[in-house]
Amino acid sequence: MASPCPCGRTLASATKAGKPQPLPFSNCCGRYLDDFAATPAPDAESLMRSRYSAFVLGRLDYLLATWHASTRPTDLTLDPAAKWLGLEVRSHRVLDADHAEVEFVARYREGGRAVRLHERSRFVREQGRWYYVDGDQF
Template sequence: MTTPCPCGRTSAHPAKSAKTQPLPFSACCGPYLDEHAPLPAPDAEALMRSRYSAFVLGRRDYLLATWHASTRPADLTLDPAVKWLGLEVRSQRQIDTDHAEVEFVARYREGGRAVRLHERSRFVRESGRWFYVDGDQF
């Protein structure tokens, strides 16, 4: 059995009656989070999904490496008590060749309380790699 990717991406089936299946981590965000031979995310949505998976998996290194230097914090502390519950990508917009936005809702539980993070994130591509820049929360 393969582990489903934390980002929740599903396979696309051409037939409307066909049921979608969760993509395995190894065929979704896994290649981007691979510590030994990471692949760059091909677009802003894939980067955003892989960053969500990095939060789920506690991959602080990946989060910092994919955060644009102009806005990246000096340090990042992840709370191991936070339980990530799901991701919904609401929209994605390619602004030009090297700029994009992704709107999403991420759900998590912190201290027994359910929280929804609704954000429109901005991404930039430099030297063939996408980076998270910042976002507006709703």
């Protein structure tokens, strides 16, 4: 069986013992991470999910490429000891054709300590491609 996507997206129509089954990485975020140039995420929620998967997989290249130039850091370092535990998308709000917000909670463990990252992220679409701009943490 193909490995499930780290973002946790499920296909409700595919169930096993009444529980929705996770989408395989290759059919979910993998297509955006592995073919960034030709396969942009179709909406802000998909971009946010693929960025979560990039954090899980340590894909700095994708994180920087999907960060809007106006707020993108010049360098990005990930803690290799962080263990990502799950993602919950709370809401996806389309503001207009080129702006959206996604509220989520990402859980991870760092140095034996459980951490919850609760954020409302802002995204912008330019030339048909979505970018992460910034977010407010709760």
